[in-house]
Structure formats: C-alpha cells, structure tokens
Amino acid sequence: MSVRRKGPKATAIRVATYVLLVCVAVVVVFPFAVAVTTAFKRNTDIFTYPPSLVPKKEATIPAADVGLEGDPVPVYSFPDRDDRPGQWALVDGDASLAEFRPLDDLERVIVLDVKAGEKTGETISIDGEEEDVYLVDDGGAQVEAYRSRLTSGGLFVSVDDPSTSVLDLVNFATPAREFGPRFSNFTEVLAEKDPETNGKGVGRSLTNTVLVTILVVLGQIITSILGGYAFARVQFKGRSTIFLMYLGSVMIPFVVLIIPLFQLMLQVNWRDNLVALIIPFAFTAYGTFLMRQFFLGIPAEIEEAALLDGASRSTILWKVMVPLARPAIATLATFGFLYAWNSFFWPLVIINSGNPDNAVLSLTLSTLGGRSSTDTNLVFAGTVLAMTPPILVFLFAQRYFVENSASSGLK
Amino acid sequence: MAAVTFNNISKRYKDGPKAVDDLNLEIADGEFMVLVGPSGCGKSTALRMIAGLEEISDGELRIGERVVNEVPPGDRDIAMVFQNYALYPHMTVRQNIGFALEVAKVRKDEINRRVEDAAEMLGLTEYLDRLPKALSGGQRQRVAMGRAIVRSPQVFLMDEPLSNLDAKLRVQMRSDIIQLQARLGTTMVYVTHDQVEAMTMGHRVAVMRKGVLQQVAPPQELYLRPANLFVAAFIGSPAMNLITADVTIEGDDVFVSFGGHRLRISAKALDRYPGLRERNGTKVIFGLRPEHFAMEEDLEVGDDQVLTVRCDLAEAMGAEVHIHAVVDVPPPAVDGAPIAAEDDPEALVAGTKVIARVDGIHTIAMGQDVRLAVKTHLTHFFDPASGAPLR
Ligand SMILES: Nc1ncnc2c1ncn2[C@@H]1O[C@H](COP(=O)(O)OP(=O)(O)OP(=O)(O)O)[C@@H](O)[C@H]1O
C-alpha cells in the first residue's frame, strides 16, 4: 500500500470521500435490490403499504401446535383484551358469535360465544326495540349488556399459550406476516408457456440464449485469436490493407447493416432460425484488433525461443501465445458474452414473434413485461434470471482484466 | 556436436547497409567462439543467422556437414539463450526446461529425468515448480541455460546472456558458463560487447566492425598482435593509446616524435614491426598500451625513452594509478573504435588523450608534471591511412 497522508484534515477528506461513495453506491444498488427481492415476492405482496424489501407471506403454524389435525393454521395478530399485542391462531373460522353491548357504554362491543350470557329477565328499549338484558362476562367482570347481533366469526387460540382463546370477527383481524420468499416464481416463469400453470416459457428462451451466447463467444474467441495472430505475426501480401479494412468495419453502425443482413439471411434461408443469431456474430473486428494488439505486445524472443525449441506455428499459437493472452481473451469473452446475451434488436428482427421455440431471453422478457404485467413478480423473476449470468461472468473475468503476465518471463 | 562454418555470408536488411558483410568464419567442433564488436556491428545478426531466425541473403552456412541456409530453426538442433532470457512466463521452470522435449514428443519419464539432470547441474532443483516471475534475475538466467542444455544440441548460441545481471553475479555466471561448456564440450557461439567476457571466456574471439570480420584469434594474440588499428583500439581497457607520430631514422636508431616529445624505439619493437624502417620522414600511428608506461623510478630506461607530461587526472585504483594526460597532436580517427577521444569531445580539439597505468604506490597530484618511462619494445605501429600494422 502506498504512503497515505496523515493529519486531521486528511482524515476528514477521507471520511467525506467514503460517505459520498457509500451514498452513491446505495443509490446505484437500490433498484437492483428492489428487482431481486421483488423476484421472490408474492404478487399480492408487491404493492403493500408500507413498502418492504423483504418478501413476506401470511404466517401459519402447524395444526398440531393448537391441538388440531390437518392443514397449517393461519395466524393473526391483534391485541388481547388487555391491549397487549399477540399472535393468534385461527382454529375455527366459522364459530357462531354474539355481539353484546354493555348498557353503560353502548358504543363498546363484546364478542362472545352465542351461548354465553345469562338472561336477567329484564328488557331494555334500544331505538324503539325491546331487547333482553344479559349478564355477560367482560374480562372477568360481570356486566349487563344486550345482544345486538348474531354473526359468525373466528375462534382464535393464542400462539404463545394455547389455553387462552378468544372469539373475534375474522375480517377485523390483520393476518400476521412473516418472511417467506416465493421460489416458485422461478419455476413458473421458466415453465413451458401455458395459461393453466401460469408458465411463461422463459426456460426455452434461456436455453436458446445460452446456446447462442456460448457459440458466439467461442466463435469470436477462435476467429479473433487466429485473425489477430495472423495480423500480428504472419507476413503475407496485403496484410496492412486488409487489416485497415477490417478495422474500418468497426466504424459502421449496426443499424446500417440490419437490412442487408436481413436480406442475406433470407437468401440462405436462416430467417427465424437461431443460426442467424450465431454465424453473423462469430466474427468481430474489434476482437481481432484486441488480440492483434496483445500478440504484438508479447516479446518476439518468446516466440523465437519456441521456434528454436522445435515448435510449429500452431504449437506456438496454442501453447505459448494463447496462454499468455488470457487477459485479452477474458476481456474479449466478457464483451462477446454481454453483447450476445443482451442483444435484442436483431433477434426481434429475425426471429418470428409468434415462435416461442426460437425466442431468446431478451425477446421473451420484453413480451412478459408487456402482456402479463399483472404478474409483476414473475417479470422480475425472469429479469433476475437474465441478469445473473452476466454478473457471474463479470465477477469471474474481472481478475483477468488487470493482470498481464506476458512480460514477467523477461528480465 | 558440430562445427559451424560461414562461407561468404552476407545479410542485408530491407532498408540499410549490409549488417553482415561477406563473413568467412570457421568455428570448430567443441570450440568456444566469442563474437565481439561495438554496438550495431552485426554480432546478433550473425548469431541469429546460425539460429535460423534471420534469413541469409548470400553465402552458405553449414552446421557440421549440413548446409542449413533453408533449414527451419527447429530442425537445426541448436539452442539459444537470449539477452532477456525469453522464458515462457506461464510455464513453471520444469515446463520451461522440458518444453523442447515435449514438442519433440519425448516420453514423459525421459523428459522428467533429463529436466531434473539439467536442473541439478544448474542448481535449480528446488525451483522446478516455480513460475519465472518468482525467480531472481540470476535464476532466470539459469533456467534459460537449462532450456538450452536439456536438449544436448549441436551448438549453443548466446546473445549477451549476462548483460542483465549485476556485476558480482556476472563474474559467477561467467565462470559457470566456461565450466559448463568445457564439461559438455558443445560448440558455443557467444555474443558480447564486454571486454572481459571476450578476453576470458572464448577459445577464440572474432572481432567485428560494421558487419566486417576484423580478426579471429585467441584472446591473448588479439591483445598482443592486433590485426589492425580497429582491433588494437577496441580490445583492452583502458584502450590502447594511439598517437599520430613522425618517424625519423638516424643510423640504426628509430625515433618517433609527436607534440614536442621524442622517443627512441627499442630494436625489439623493430623486430616485431620491421615495416617501420621504411617509414622515415612519414607519419605513423604509434600504439602504446597504458601498462607500457611506468614511473621513471620504477623502470630503468634511457632519457630518450622518457615522456614528460602534465597529469590532468590521476585515478587511484588501489593496485595501480591511471594517469590521464594530453599530448599536443590531433588524435587519429579510428572509425567505430571506442578510443579515449570519443567520449571526450574536448580532447579532439586539445590533442590526443593518453592514459598511463603506473604502480599504485605512487601518489600523483593533479597538474603535476610526471616523467613516464616507456617500454618502447612493446609498442605497436600502424599505417595511418589503412590502419594496417607495419609488420
Ligand atoms: N530487423 C532489422 N531490420 C533492419 N535493420 C536491422 C534489423 N536488425 C538489425 N538491423 C541493423 O543491422 C545492424 C546490425 O545489428 P545487430 O543487432 O546485429 O547488432 P549487434 O552487433 O548485435 O549490436 P548490439 O551490441 O547493440 O546488440 C544494425 O545496424 C542494425 O540497425
């Protein structure tokens, strides 16, 4: 590590720098974090208020915990009579209930079992109607109340203490929520296209994209190595002219090439065919240039030494030059990968939109976002699937970007 | 092992004069031949032609009995050590040394055995599994040597292999290479521009200048009997003092005079350079090695063999003192040779610089007049126009 400035002023500057960098990092990372977490959410969970980055599901506990059999029991959260927050398992969603209102406070509602309370025999007139007066239990105290309504509600058992139970209206209670990523987002979005199973057919596109990308990258690496080596080290007539033309083709924007290329693909009958996504992109002038420059930078003596060791041109290329060119190849592969993986416009042009068999990821995702935008979670799951490989490739390749070992065999 | 023969070899690069001009040189089987000369004289080019890395424009090159002009480098059965070693950076020492054998499809266990033998010989055994970048300069140099010897080639070629090492290591490697070559008995062509390497390492030394071979001889002969002015000026450090002088013959005695000085030349020098007798009244180039001087008190000579000069600079080297002085006569032009005047443009104007090497016990002050006895029997004489010795 280099020598650092010291002193309070330098420290302040450094702290400020880090704070600024962290702020920028947060701003940059936030949308990414939203995309990733949304990919694990239930659709109902996406637009809740307050918004949350954590995917949640409605909480349940196993039925056995509350002395029942069968499906897990949903959990609700509301305060008990003493206003303490608590978690309640709904053991019976269809209990018959009665609502009582104490005579001294007609606004208050006491929900009890329909059979609860004893008639005192008295009656009272409420809004011009005669009602029986009951003596009901209100948290231990006996109060006089009248029965305002019969309804059905839920029988809740405390999660912490199954002997305590409470009757309440289910729709007044808020379901408890707990951490619960929904992994089936991914299986659904990958599954074959089918409205029944909610499958989106991304799996097929993913396979196509992987195939196309691997072949494009391999093609680019091989052609760039061969071309770059020839341009760097093999003497042949017209070498510099050809190289200049090759390099000049980098200047032509792709949009200009779309129509001629489309015509060409029609001629060779590759329309709506994955080959059209591979062959035209298996050559890259930029990659050839990159490899040529790298090969030029490798000292000629290393090659001459190999020549004296009896190695043929191809041995020299594959056993000496290519291993030395790993950083350049990693760079080339990364760019080729990103290009092929993300390419959208050309597939849109050449692949029939109605043909899910030949669609690639970028196409499928664009339709996924457009047509079934109700399945926001699935769109994001597809997005996450699409962006994971480039990130992995980048992480894997980045250590090669800075490394250049070609000169370390000298001196 | 094989001899290497240059028959009228020339090399002309596309745009430029001949880098090697009509070279005739026979390097015997098992000989240690050093190619030496100033920068750009074509040493590397000659070496690279043996290797097959440069095409031969003209002439015939043989390795052993075989004419190899059109033989590709890999088939010449030679090994080369480059100045920058040119190790394969991505291979371990073991793979570096074994690469040639691997290419030649030698069996695995055979490769291992030979690599380990070579490593043993060079003291590289413990580094076999390291990458070159984890080695010191001297170790890399050894790996480059290992790569050469593991193949037991017909000829070793080395292009300034020690120039990237520090002085101490260079001395060590120098003797290692001499011993290695003696032990293996392989023909060696060794390029250097280092005086000491040239003098100490080779059985014979070939001096080149501007692509033209000047002299091939054992080192001592090169020093004692230079074939021309260039070789005289080039070989030796500090270089031979070359002074333009007038010759006068009086009876049996021959005198040279320059810049107000006059020296009587001993008859022994005349035996070696009889041509001097015919130069009465003409100018010759008079060559004196620095060690041909001594302080007057150390050497008994006549008064007419003493040179009195003013000391411009005295370098005490311990065992000896180098006295720098100037004699008042224009310096001779020795094309391409590193004479003293070359790195000191003022000397060109002021006169010919002279360096005398005298015994270290003397303390000499700057500006002091010193009387130097001259061992005139050891002096050399050359024709000023052609540079040829007056033998
Ligand atoms: N590839 C080349 N193209 C053109 N000229 C060259 C080439 N290589 C060498 N030369 C020229 O040939 C001459 C001899 O070069 P060479 O490399 O043999 O010199 P050298 O004696 O090895 O010198 P040094 O001691 O500096 O290495 C030089 O004048 C050089 O400029």
Ligand SMILES: [Mg+2]
């Ligand atoms: Mg050279």
